[in-house]
Amino acid sequence: MTDTQKSPFDPNPPRRNFYGRRQGKTLRRSQKGYLSEDLGELRPKGISIEENPERRAIDPVSIFGDDRPIWLEVGFGGGEHMVHMAATYPEIGILGCEPFINGVAMLLGKIRAAGVSNVSVYPGDARDVMDVMPDNSISRAFLMYPDPWPKARHHRRRFVTPEHLLPLARVMRPGAEFRVATDIPDYVRQTLEEVPLAGFDLVREGPEPWEDWISTRYEQKALREGRAPHYVTFRRQG
Template sequence: MSTSDKDPATPWRNFYGRIKGQSLNARQEQDLEDLLPSVRLPNVTREENPDRTLLDIEALRDGNPVWLEVGFGSGEHLAHQAKANPDVLFIGCEIYINGVAALLGKIRREGISNIVIHAGDARDLFDVLPANSLDKMFLLYPDPWPKARHHRRRFVTPEHLDPLAEKLKPGKEFRVATDIEDYVRQTLEEVPRAGFTLTEQPDDLGKAWDDWFSTRYEQKALREGRTPHYMTFIRN
């Protein structure tokens, strides 16, 4: 197998060394080398699919529902959901290559077979997902971008929410968790604008979902005294 920087089958080679502060241990390198080629979602990157041809999601799903988690971090929640829902195909999307490597370790150790991974930006994935192709979507502790001038970089902006709304089937769930009060405010403002309805009372967002599996970022937030908020939206 080629490990050229330009080979789209080895996208971590492009990330590795490019993102400051990210280093991989030998086991992670090995998992990326051995495992990622077989679980990665092909034809998503611009290098591989410059014409942005839509994915054949029907062939991929093989009759099963498709759930997407964007920014899965180290993949605790995604791995948990995949084990609890063996008849669902999970797409995991993450730009942090150490996180991808951590999820690959879980997939290997726990023998998980219903996850495919896009190791890259969610916007590239949205480009090539057909409309109405997703049955559930998770956005768990997205990057907070606390400074006011950076709020437009948040995931809960039309740039991300409009394509997301198009990909999720009507009547299906979009779950958002965050520990940042101002992120709650922006989520409650922006997500309904993109065509969703909140199912909880806006002043009562403290109850986790029954099938919740706490993430690494949530554990850190709790240790640092911040309060989780859980929001469930239904696509109109």
């Protein structure tokens, strides 16, 4: 593994800008109830700056209480994919990150309805999680329909940039799978260019989804508007 492929654990990462919305339309009463009643129990401890100002590495066992494999979903949107994966693979634990509180509330409602228990929810930036997870602690990662940031001057805000990909590579186990789904051709281009540079090998890419895929609300919107979904799979080198 070369220095360009791995970003060493940094106990004092720099403060960063956050781009995007934290909250949208007013939450329904039921959604407010999910947040007040369920989020505290599902939220992993020691990840936020407030809980861990020194940014010490956490013990992954603390998230689910055992040493099961942990999968990471970056920006889970409305939570359809995350809950589907949790129900399909009850033996693993899925940690989802989403700063948009409306999406968090939607996910919590789906978790209640599905009755899944192998989930952990961080209502914030995925970079906070990658700051404190130890090396080789994530067994699979998902980036499903990320914010496209379509304007050229905003492409540096996309997740598929070294700022995000190098820390992701650090926390992923050798051989771990990284899945990306998007309906934006230029996002596909940047993904195929940037992800291998961070220490991943391309496994497959094209219009056919994975066998365990579930179509999300963002994908359905893309299809209604005439945009073709694209699915890309990488494997962590090592």
